[in-house]
Amino acid sequence: MDPRRHVPRTDAVLADPRLVAAGGRLGRSVVKDAVARAQQRARLGEIGPEQVADAAVAALPSQTASLRAVINATGVLIHTNLGRAPLSPAAVESMAAAAGAADVEFDLQTGARARRGRGALDALTRAVPAAEDVHVVNNNAAALVLAATVLAAGREIVISRGELVEIGDGFRIPDLLVSTGARLREVGTTNRTSYRDYAAAVGPETGCVLKVHPSNFLIEGFTGSAEVSELTALGVPVVADIGSGLLTREPLLPAEPDATTVLEAGADLVTASGDKLLGGPQAGLLLGRRDLVERCRRHPLARALRVDKLTLAALEATLRGPAVPVRQALYADPAALGDRAAALAGALAGAGVDARAVPSEAAVGGGGAPGVRLPSAAVSLPERLAVALRTGEPPVVGRIEGGRLLLDLRTVPGDRDGDVARAILEASG
Numbered sequence: 428m429d430p431r432r433h434v435p436r437t438d439a440v441l442a443d444p445r446l447v448a449a450g451g452r453l454g455r456s457v458v459k460d461a462v463a464r465a466q467q468r469a470r471l472g473e474i475g476p477e478q479v480a481d482a483a484v485a486a487l488p489s490q491t492a493s494l495r496a497v498i499n500a501t502g503v504l505i506h507t508n509l510g511r512a513p514l515s516p517a518a519v520e521s522m523a524a525a526a527g528a529a530d531v532e533f534d535l536q537t538g539a540r541a542r543r544g545r546g547a548l549d550a551l552t553r554a555v556p557a558a559e560d561v562h563v564v565n566n567n568a569a570a571l572v573l574a575a576t577v578l579a580a581g582r583e584i585v586i587s588r589g590e591l592v593e594i595g596d597g598f599r600i601p602d603l604l605v606s607t608g609a610r611l612r613e614v615g616t617t618n619r620t621s622y623r624d625y626a627a628a629v630g631p632e633t634g635c636v637l638k639v640h641p642s643n644f645l646i647e648g649f650t651g652s653a654e655v656s657e658l659t660a661l662g663v664p665v666v667a668d669i670g671s672g673l674l675t676r677e678p679l680l681p682a683e684p685d686a687t688t689v690l691e692a693g694a695d696l697v698t699a700s701g702d703k704l705l706g707g708p709q710a711g712l713l714l715g716r717r718d719l720v721e722r723c724r725r726h727p728l729a730r731a732l733r734v735d736k737l738t739l740a741a742l743e744a745t746l747r748g749p750a751v752p753v754r755q756a757l758y759a760d761p762a763a764l765g766d767r768a769a770a771l772a773g774a775l776a777g778a779g780v781d782a783r784a785v786p787s788e789a790a791v792g793g794g795g796a797p798g799v800r801l802p803s804a805a806v807s808l809p810e811r812l813a814v815a816l817r818t819g820e821p822p823v824v825g826r827i828e829g830g831r832l833l834l835d836l837r838t839v840p841g842d843r844d845g846d847v848a849r850a851i852l853e854a855s856g
């Protein structure tokens with residue numbers, strides 16, 4: 428008998444109770460795709476007609492969306508390709524709570540409309556008392572666009588040539604600024620810009636002075652730049668893009684600017700990212716003078732750049748909640764990381780895997796603190812395991828160094844070592 432003639436009909440396979448249940452969980456089209464693939468295998472004779480339902484069940488994805496949770500063992504704390512900052516459990520819980528109908532713009536007491544995202548804005552104001560007012564947009568690029576539009580559209584932004592930064596994937600801050608209709612008035616040189624350079628350029632056409640933290644590279648040697656505290660004497664609004672989103676000074680990262688210090692130095696407006704060192708969701712923070720923040724909030728563009736309720740929920744939980752994963756990774760004790768690497772490598776070697784515990788160096792990443800190396804520990808494995816680990820479940824992403832695959836534990840949450848061990852055994856098998 429030719430099995431191709433007896434491929435069961437789609438509706439018959441879809442009636443399988445396991446596939447009916449999966450339809451409720453994953454959606455009908457995902458289940459239909461799995462059935463179609465199983466029918467095709469039967470047509471090709473790879474499986475028998477009676478195996479179609481089983482094959483469809485086996486081929487079902489575990490979730491509807493294709494975006495998958497991975498274990499970041501790269502040692503890069505804020506890995507842009509892996510979604511930047513991992514959210515805290517408190518932030519995840521808050522997002523889940525906000526996912527359905529939620530009081531994002533509604534006062535449950537009075538039954539009237541309320542200020543959108545007031546909880547998150549209040550948390551941010553409390554976290555940075557030096558800011559008179561705050562506003563939250565889609566990301567730091569959006570915060571810059573809004574600030575540049577409000578302060579300098581049709582006018583000039585005075586900016587140092589040493590701060591015309593490409594932030595990644597071909598996106599450049601100068602292009603972003605010019606897209607608002609502002610003109611750039613470049614001052615100084617790549618390595619040195621002084622207060623006098625700014626002072627000579629400021630005039631009636633000036634909309635603002637912009638200081639951009641060159642967060643993803645270092646210029647060493649004969650360098651110089653003007654401080655925000657000096658620039659306040661220019662008599663025009665001073666905007667500072669600090670990048671990383673540190674709200675207060677971080678002793679482990681002394682070269683990273685923070686919002687409080689920059690505002691206290693006299694900046695009128697500070698912009699920052701939510702998903703870098705702050706450790707929260709993708710967001711852009713605007714902090715500073717009440718009148719300027721209000722103008723940003725009232726500008727028509729603000730509506731196009733506004734954040735959704737999930738972001739507001741996650742941001743508030745990040746600001747009010749327990750230490751976020753980025754901070755835990757930053758403060759992880761190198762000796763404890765070494766113990767974890769030794770335990771993992773020991774267990775794997777016992778199972779016949781070529782695994783060794785080695786010292787490693789982790790980095791902040793996400794275009795932040797480029798000169799900082801964080802002592803860490805890794806499990807060193809044969810390089811050929813890299814693909815199997817990346818494509819396993821859960822996917823584990825490490826880095827290749829000296830012909831070995833290193834799984835750096837500083838970026839692996841402490842409770843995931845068992846998952847990493849299982850993934851390695853599976854990949855080696």
Ligand SMILES: *Cc1c(COP(=O)(O)O)cnc(C)c1O
Nearest residue numbers: 566567568594640642670700794
């Ligand atoms: C990362 C970064 C940006 C871009 O921030 P997004 O939140 O990704 O839009 C802008 N400026 C600086 C200095 C940065 O470090």
